[in-house]
Amino acid sequence: MRILFSGVPAFGHLLPFAPLARAARAAGHDVALLTSGGMAPALAADLPGVPVLPAGPMPDVLFAEVGRRTGVADAAGEPDPRAVAEFFAGARVDLTADEALAAARDWAPDLMVCEATDFVGPLVAAVLGVPWHVLAVGPGVPPEFTAPMTALVTSRYADRGVTPTAPASYVDPVPAALQTPGFVPPARRLPVRAEAHQRPGSPAPADAVRAGRPRVLVTLGTVFTEGDLLAGIVGALDTEQVDVVATLGVMGLTAPETPGVTYRTFAPLAELLAGVDVVVCAGGSGTMLGALSRSIPLVVLPQGADQPLNAARAQAAGVAVVVSDPREAGAATRLVLTDPSYGAAAARLAGEIAAQPSPADVVATLTADRATAGAPAGR
Incomplete structure (x- = not known):
């Protein structure tokens, strides 16, 4: 099966894909990542063998565009809901969607996994008619941020004549004690075991702790x-x-x-x-x-x-x-x-x-669901 991961071009948004991508490749699936091509060199060691389908600019260009549109000079350091919405659901969609659609159409995925603040991947999934899943990278985003993002991206779908599709599941590494109070996942929740980021084949580091000292x-x-x-x-x-x-x-x-x-x-x-x-x-x-x-x-x-x-x-x-x-x-x-x-x-x-399911367990669930639903002919 062909699994396309899609995310915002930043380490904190893309590295959480690594355990799922490794598990998918180990299970014999084809895997690719849809994000800005500028991330490819930096991710080569973390996602070996996973091609990057280049789409859209890097964050510096996006932040500059957000500043031009909103007047907020530092949308990362000062997370104003309007500027945050413009970054994820406005400027990034506007400057990325066309390239993303072309790249994804050529690669022809059977299913997509989109990190929780990615609004490009769900648009691509809707246009291509493939099921998609959300990967949470942290606690659920509060409504004061999600509502402006949803409103903004809805207008982008409308402009393109695209009818949005609902995610099939919400893959969630966050323990209940850390979850945002009152948060309701947008789809059935699939828990997954959180892991500290590591690279394939990395040697165990030497222990440099001096005796008796924290x-x-x-x-x-x-x-x-x-x-x-x-x-x-x-x-x-x-x-x-x-x-x-x-x-x-x-x-x-x-x-x-x-x-x-x-x-x-x-x-x-x-x-x-x-x-x-x-x-x-x-x-x-x-x-x-x-x-x-x-x-x-x-x-x-x-x-x-x-x-x-x-x-x-x-x-x-x-x-x-x-x-x-x-x-x-x-x-x-x-x-x-x-x-x-x-x-x-x-x-x-x-x-x-x-105690949560492993990334391999989650990949098995996602692909089994897709197989049951029926993958496109010839895959």
């Missing part, structure tokens, strides 16, 4: 890593008491000389979590779910996008301390290390995550 990972993800912010967090940590590993982001910040701190360039989260006792992060969904899948509690300093929502849910679940200033990171980390309730809550969530 280890703290500081990572701000793939969007919000900024030198002064990272330095402020690292400077607040007591490197006489803890070992610190700090990531330099995908843009490769220059590592300063900081005693007691090991700096790492971008690497899969699974490699960074070995021996870690606390993760200090901005609250991206991938980091949050990956750390909790390993029973590791959090200190969260949200910066934008979905991070305030994720931080609030993690705090409510008892697995995180949320701070608003990097200078608070040291005290918050000490609290998480010394109060056993945070580790215990993280361990409970890790157990819940581990």
Whole structure:
């Protein structure tokens, strides 16, 4: 069967496809990814053998267009609902849909899996008449954001004479304790086991933890890593008491000389979590779910996008301390290390995550459903 994944051109939106894509390929299915061609080189190591069907511009072009249309200068750092809707459901659809339709029509998928903020893939699925599924990458987006996006993309469908189709399922890696209160999935929920991102064939990292000292990972993800912010967090940590590993982001910040701190360039989260006792992060969904899948509690300093929502849910679940200033990171980390309730809550969530169906199980369900419905002739 031919499975086409479709998502917004950003690591946090595309890397969650990796476990499903690997499972699909292992089961003998053909797999491709529909997104901006600019993501292809960066994803080559994470999705080996998965071709990228290039469609639409990269985020910098989209954000510039959003600013032109809305006057919001920083739609990522200041998630105004109108600007967010314009990014995902307006500008991206306008600048991507035609290329996406042409590429997908040529590739001829049997089914599609679209991440939850992708509005291009569902349009393609409707036009091609193939079933599609939603992949959640984090807690459900609140109505104040989904309503403007839905209204905007509805007009795009109408302009093209396309009748939208409902998703067949909602593939959800989020444990109940982290889910947005009152959230109702748009289709039947298929739970899937969350995993810390890892690359195929990556060797197990060496354990660099010094005996008797806790280890703290500081990572701000793939969007919000900024030198002064990272330095402020690292400077607040007591490197006489803890070992610190700090990531330099995908843009490769220059590592300063900081005693007691090991700096790492971008690497899969699974490699960074070995021996870690606390993760200090901005609250991206991938980091949050990956750390909790390993029973590791959090200190969260949200910066934008979905991070305030994720931080609030993690705090409510008892697995995180949320701070608003990097200078608070040291005290918050000490609290998480010394109060056993945070580790215990993280361990409970890790157990819940581990009990969910594997990506291979979910792929088997999706393809069995498609086979039952009847794939197009000749596939």
